Amino acid sequence: MPQTARKTLKMKIFPKGQVVIPADIRRRYNIEIGDQIEFITSQDGILLKPSKHRKTGRTLTDELFGLLRSYSPEGDLPDKKMVEKATEVGFSSRWFK
DSSP: OOOOOOOOOOOOOOTTSOOOOOHHHHHHTTOOTTOOEEEEEETTEEEEEEOSSOOOSOOHHHHHHHHHHHHSOTTOOOOHHHHHHHHHHHHHHHHTO
């Protein structure tokens, strides 16, 4: 079995037990909002693994987030005009399918 390079990252645990998975790792393993993560425990520690049971549908919030992100220049937050345009285009493109 080929060996893979290991990368160690330290992340903070937040008050509710939450931890952030860095964006480059989420992209590499195709982890998206709403996906489930498996926690596999052993004597050596904890392995986090994307679940094989992937999310089947996207919520309205997921859809709007994706639409707004595509209209927002890198680093800028969308303003009211951007939100209206994204909503109009997204709604009409899905309505008339």
